[in-house]
Amino acid sequence: MNSIKKIGILTSGGDCAGLNAVILSVVNAATRFGWEVYGIHDGTDGLTNRPLSYEILTESGFSNSPWPRLSGSYLGSLNTGVKESPEVLAQRFGEGVKELGLDAVLVVGGDGSMSIVSNYCKMAGVKMIGIPKTIDNDTPLTEFSVGFNSACQACTNALDDLMLTARSHHRALILEVMGRDAGHLAMHAAVAGFADICLVPEIPYTLSGIIKKLDEVKKSGRTHALIVVSEGVKTETGEAVTGAVNMVGEKINGGIGEYLSKLINNNYKGFQTRVTKLGHVQRSGNPTTFDRSLAVVLGSEAVRLLAEGHTDRMVALSKGKVTSFGLDEVVAAGTTGLSENSPYVIAARNIGMYVGEK
Numbered sequence: 001m002n003s004i005k006k007i008g009i010l011t012s013g014g015d016c017a018g019l020n021a022v023i024l025s026v027v028n029a030a031t032r033f034g035w036e037v038y039g040i041h042d043g044t045d046g047l048t049n050r051p052l053s054y055e056i057l058t059e060s061g062f063s064n065s066p067w068p069r070l071s072g073s074y075l076g077s078l079n080t081g082v083k084e085s086p087e088v089l090a091q092r093f094g095e096g097v098k099e100l101g102l103d104a105v106l107v108v109g110g111d112g113s114m115s116i117v118s119n120y121c122k123m124a125g126v127k128m129i130g131i132p133k134t135i136d137n138d139t140p141l142t143e144f145s146v147g148f149n150s151a152c153q154a155c156t157n158a159l160d161d162l163m164l165t166a167r168s169h170h171r172a173l174i175l176e177v178m179g180r181d182a183g184h185l186a187m188h189a190a191v192a193g194f195a196d197i198c199l200v201p202e203i204p205y206t207l208s209g210i211i212k213k214l215d216e217v218k219k220s221g222r223t224h225a226l227i228v229v230s231e232g233v234k235t236e237t238g239e240a241v242t243g244a245v246n247m248v249g250e251k252i253n254g255g256i257g258e259y260l261s262k263l264i265n266n267n268y269k270g271f272q273t274r275v276t277k278l279g280h281v282q283r284s285g286n287p288t289t290f291d292r293s294l295a296v297v298l299g300s301e302a303v304r305l306l307a308e309g310h311t312d313r314m315v316a317l318s319k320g321k322v323t324s325f326g327l328d329e330v331v332a333a334g335t336t337g338l339s340e341n342s343p344y345v346i347a348a349r350n351i352g353m354y355v356g357e358k
């Protein structure tokens with residue numbers, strides 16, 4: 001017999017499309033069990049800051065609003081790194097959970113949040129179920145995280161738009177996309193957007209390889225080319241292009257597009273290049289059908305797990321099935337990068353895309 005009566009839900013890390021669909025799914029599924037749902041504001045801040053910041057979410061209230069259909073996080077999210085010691089934050093987190101009388105907390109987050117928040121929960125003795133989300137798709141042990149598909153759509157749309165202007169001006173246009181240190185987003189978008197070149201952090205590339213491909217395009221009679229580069233890509237010799245850091249000293253990716261553009265322009269006269277750095281629109285476009293339905297599947301599964309007495313697990317999509325993994329296993333697995341054996345990398349190579357050296 002499980003003793004759950006009241007749960008909290010929070011979104012943690014960079015936002016993405018589909019978070020509010022997860023919230024709807026959790027609220028509606030929990031309502032079926034007669035549980036109360038507390039929406040925690042601004043990630044863990046809502047529980048670690050004083051006064052506590054939260055609101056009660058009801059099926060009649062939340063699903064009656066446009067929010068479940070929109071991107072962003074209705075609850076707000078926290079992506080600024082940790083400012084105090086984990087022990088202090090875990091203690092305040094635990095006290096916050098106790099003050100609200102929560103029996104468990106559902107955490108919608110990526111690899112970083114699974115690790116940080118599960119650590120708080122462990123230290124404070126709080127039950128947690130994780131629900132994976134991130135446009136980077138690097139959360140381990142799940143094939144897809146909520147938000148990835150919508151971000152891919154934003155990138156593919158950008159490539160479709162760029163192709164038209166590239167053609168008008170006979171240019172090679174570079175699209176720099178997000179993804180942190182994983183190339184999933186870049187590779188999926190490049191394949192769907194029929195790019196000529198796709199550079200990802202996991203596969204080394206050479207300038208000569210890029211130029212060879214551009215020249216091949218030129219000689220084929222095509223007057224334009226599209227290049228996708230993931231923000232985590234380094235220079236040919238492996239140096240970061242920027243030393244930028246955020247307010248808490250974590251590195252900020254970005255700038256590789258401009259770097260490559262100059263490099264190509266200085267070394268190849270076949271095409272002029274220009275750069276589009278797509279930025280945060282990758283996180284804020286409309287959630288796709290895939291992300292909305294994945295959100296509903298994973299959110300309701302998280303509630304079902306709790307109802308059946310499970311805790312300390314992350315729900316996941318694995319081999320086409322909905323399943324879950326222990327949080328310890330998820331944290332130990334770290335971050336999942338793009339494999340050279342991914343069907344998308346293989347397909348890209350099969351259709352002649354330059355994706356770096358074999």
Ligand code: F6P
Pocket residue numbers: 014079134135136178179180231252253283
């Ligand atoms: O992890 C999601 C993500 O959008 C990454 O792709 C990107 O590197 C990072 O967050 C950007 O974070 P911020 O919004 O803090 O600049």
